[in-house]
Amino acid sequence: MARLVSLIVLTVLIVFLGITFFQVIAPFLLPLFLAGVVALLCQPMFRYFLTRTNDKTHWAAGLTTAAILAIIFVPLATGTVIATAELYTFAQKRLEPAQWKPAYGKFRERFDADEIIDSVYDSFSPPPTDKDQLAEWETRRDRFHEQVETNIRANTKAALNRVAERTMGFAASTFGIVGRIVSGVIGGLMFIIGLFYFLADGPVLLAATRELIPVNQDYQQQLLHRFNKVIRAVVLATFAAALGQGVATAAVLYFFVGHFFLLSIVCTLTAMVPLIGTWLVWAPVAIWLAADGHWGSALFVTAYGTIFIGTLDNIIRTYVLHSDAKLHPLLAFVSVLGGLQAMGLWGIFVGPTVASCLHALIKIFNTELKAFSEEKFANIKAKTASDMTHNTIPPDMAGEEKTPPPATPEQPESKPPKKRPAKRRRKR
Template identity: 25%
Template sequence: MAEFKTEPRHWLLIIALLLALYASYLLIAPYVGALVLAFVLSLLCISLHKRLEAKLPGKPNLAAALSCTALVVVIVLPAGLVFFAIVQQAAQFTKQSYQWLSKGGAEKLLQHPSIINGKEKIEHYLPIDSVNTQDIIQRLTEFASSFGKVLLDMGTKLVGDITGVLFGLFLMLFVLFFLLRDYDKVVDALHWLIPLTRSQENALLTEAKNVGRSAVMGSFLTGIAQGVAGGIAMSIVGMPGLFWGTMMAFASFIPLVGTALIWIPAALYLGLTGEWGWAAFLAGWGVIVVGSIDNFLRPILMQGSSNMNTLLIFLSLIGGIQLFGLIGVIYGPIIFALTAVLLKLYAIEFKGFLEQQDKS
């Protein structure tokens, strides 16, 4: 390995470079989400883009433009339309729920013999005070009212900030165009500038690809498939399919519980209201169809992806959503995975020192 001797001018250059990088970060901080998403999508789309580029020799601009256009047509436009439909259906469901609560639907349901027997057993075996039915109804009414307000605020904010949403989308596609067109140049530049060995750099880049594929293919597509299947069943039994299907898609990210968090209470509600046939249908669909998607589709989509355990994936998902919003389901796992790779590289690079410290 070539020996590198630092001189005062090197430190001056490094300090100036760090200050310049920090100032540059401040300039792009409002748009960092779009930039990171463009980078992740470039890692995921590069294989398909290379195939398209091979069919269009000497036309890199056209190939990159077609790849970005395909992304918009296949993913962005349908996702936007579905989102607006979900907000509309959710608002309608919230209104109906509030009316049902106001007209005594919850009170009638809570007087069901099974509910009363279950309430008595809970009060008998658990050290809790008596559960007041009116308190439950009041809390449900308050939740329905506040949930409706949240949806209204969300829709208003989205419509009011439509310019910002479109600008972020345009920026993401603009950056993605250049990342796809100049992918090899960008990768070579990163290899040259990052002061790591080529094997270490490849390990980081490979892990970013694997986790990005895992987060999108394994989690997103499995969640979407479960949401679609669950939404179909909800529509058949007379519930808002699009809304509850979306809730199932989100619930699929929760380990162990998953979509059962949605369809089990729904099946119980149908049973308690006398719709035992539909309740059995929904429960069977949840176990056989929705459950089978998670058991069979997820392992197929995640072949060759990162081997992060379930706990780390769950923590990275909820932490990513908390920090970055919905896009955090991609950011979180990538941050955790790159941290794990850096820890492995650290353990290899300082193996002798760590062993010496462990023995001392």
């Protein structure tokens, strides 16, 4: 009884402290999860540095962490700077007189801008009746046209400059240089620290955690193996689908607007989010082509982006998840979208991982339940057979030895009594 009370008290304390501890680490679960995923994916690099440092785990973990950060941030920073420079060059070329004049002329023809400007000018200054004054009025009206064109050009240039500045501001906020909020900085630091310790002390932490879990070691190994396969499959599927969509979209849009590198980066980044996708890039291009009068090109870009690009995403993602993680295509699709809605961008990784691990746990539970049922049924069957044997088979037929009766002491043989001779009667 005392042991039962002790177990109940310990269970209550563990639950209370566990809930409190979860609330403490809840803001850092996603950075730690991402750090664990990256540490799992970068094990070959860690083993390489481990051999180079003579099995010094902390040195190897530090070098691996620095290399991973360089691999992530250096290309991202370089690509952002190059993309911003190309955007600025694109804006400057569009504002040059050689390209601005034809574009502005098409705009005036398309939307009848001359009539609109003339009506606005006439409302403020109606044309005179005198011929001498009419020539001067037409000169002022031409100057007004030039002023309107100059204002439109200046406003367009200012808008493009603001877009470029905001792009640079977004890049700066991404790297924590300008505009980073405190939670983002802390999340980044937690990611770096977690990545280092997962690399350095990963096996020790894993062994300690496995000892605390009251589950068979074989089942734990199955779960770890499943988790490893799913994480690799999800990461590979996400990046492969995003890269394929980005390159395919940029290759077609290059023939209409140019700037292949800029479009590749933007399309790849937008393709990593399933609900956004590359339509955020090709749809404005199609609208611009339609407004410019190229209806055939606009319809081709729309059909290409809707049919081919959307199908390419589903094909690549479904194929990788089905072949590597052994997830059904419907389950993979639902888990990705559900994780995205519940957890944001990280839900792309968390959703399929949770679904696959849950599937593995259900299989383990079914295995244990079948083994328990078979064992219980075998015990019941053996007990029933034993009872039937004792109740139906007699002891002498069952091979049991018959106990002999107790021995009695030998008695002496009784002799028959001697007959006395008959007496003869005397004759008188």
